[in-house]
Amino acid sequence: MRIWLDGALRDADSAQVSVFDHGLTVGDGVFETLKAEHGTAFALTRHLDRLTRSARGLGLPDPDLDEVRRACAAVLEANPMPLGRLRITYTGGVSPLGSDRGDSGPTLVVAVGETARRPDTTAVVTVPWVRNERSAVTGLKTTSYAENVVALAVAHRAGASEALFANTVGRLCEGTGSNVFVVLDGELHTPPVASGCLAGITRALVVEWAGAKETDLPFEALEQAEEIFLTSTLRDVQAVHRVGDRTTAAQVPGPVTAEAMRIFDARSGEDLDP
Numbered sequence: 001m002r003i004w005l006d007g008a009l010r011d012a013d014s015a016q017v018s019v020f021d022h023g024l025t026v027g028d029g030v031f032e033t034l035k036a037e038h039g040t041a042f043a044l045t046r047h048l049d050r051l052t053r054s055a056r057g058l059g060l061p062d063p064d065l066d067e068v069r070r071a072c073a074a075v076l077e078a079n080p081m082p083l084g085r086l087r088i089t090y091t092g093g094v095s096p097l098g099s100d101r102g103d104s105g106p107t108l109v110v111a112v113g114e115t116a117r118r119p120d121t122t123a124v125v126t127v128p129w130v131r132n133e134r135s136a137v138t139g140l141k142t143t144s145y146a147e148n149v150v151a152l153a154v155a156h157r158a159g160a161s162e163a164l165f166a167n168t169v170g171r172l173c174e175g176t177g178s179n180v181f182v183v184l185d186g187e188l189h190t191p192p193v194a195s196g197c198l199a200g201i202t203r204a205l206v207v208e209w210a211g212a213k214e215t216d217l218p219f220e221a222l223e224q225a226e227e228i229f230l231t232s233t234l235r236d237v238q239a240v241h242r243v244g245d246r247t248t249a250a251q252v253p254g255p256v257t258a259e260a261m262r263i264f265d266a267r268s269g270e271d272l273d274p
Contacts (some may be wrong), residue, residue: 002078004110009078021107023091029107030054030091035233036084038114039076042233044069045273046201047088050141055090057140061105063090068148084112085234086203089143090221118235120261121161121252123242124175126222127151131165131173133196141198145243148176162230166219167196169238178235179203183227183256189215198230198251202264208266210260216265227254229261236268237261 023029032047041047048065055063068088076086089109095102112244118221129151132138151163164177174180174197181190190207192214193199206212222228228240228248237260239253253261267274 001073001111003076006108007067011076015109015111017107017109018094020097020102021091022093022095022101023089023107023143025095025097027059027142027146028058028092028095028101029089029143030058030060030141031143032141033233034072034086034087034088035236036081036086038082038102039061039080040272041072041076041086041266042272043201043205043274044072046204050199050201051088051090054142058092058142059101060090060092063106063108067108068110071108075110075112079112081112081114083115083117085115085214088109091143115234118238119247121239121241122162122230122235123158124162124164124228124230124240125155125158125160125244126219127154127163127165129165131167131196133167133169133173135196138196139193139199152176155272156173158244161217164222164243170219171195172202172217172219172221173197174228175232178230178232178238180222181206181229181260182221182225182232183218183254184196184221184225186226186256188212188256189217189221190261191215191217198233200233202233202236205267206231206237206260206264209263212260227252227255227257229253237264 001012005015034041091100091107094104155163167173179200241258243250
């Protein structure tokens, strides 16, 4: 395995980040995960735009996007695989122990790992913890992912692949690493970014391509929905057949979800950098 670290490709064994890196000590970093098929990353421009927005939100210098593009291309060329999870990580770099950031400059790591296509349907659970829609890091894709690790472990113990959060005022928000869509009275809805959810790349494409409405929804919409699906970089559009102990519908994917899946597959196949 070859990994890009701070300007060059390195063997995995020699690609070492300092134990004083702020991304490690306090989670001061941002990242992007991209789907890569046969050496080509999907929606790279959108992901790099969000990487920059996240970095600015943390007060990090803008990443050198030309370098990031070179790094992605080099890593994908060095590690050929049919379907990969391409990960860009950009941190505050070597810093003092504590929250203060050092002056050594950011750390950039790009790596890829092989993955498999997701199943067409999945189970989810709800969790009692909430997303803080007023947090300083709301909407930023940061490396501070501990609450997602905890919630996802709960989902896995329940035989599910995702956990869904409300926000602090009881509105439907998102999953640990996905956005959520619901069908109500035949219409497709997803929570607005103001709910505290991440502005997912796949979410935005589904809103644009499938005509979903951004709607402030109660968490109870999960119980009322005729259909539910998740979106993320590696899930694409994935139907939900069970929420907790409740089966969502007799037919999964339902007609609206199936059409969203068809549209996404067709449009994403036509343009790899939409």
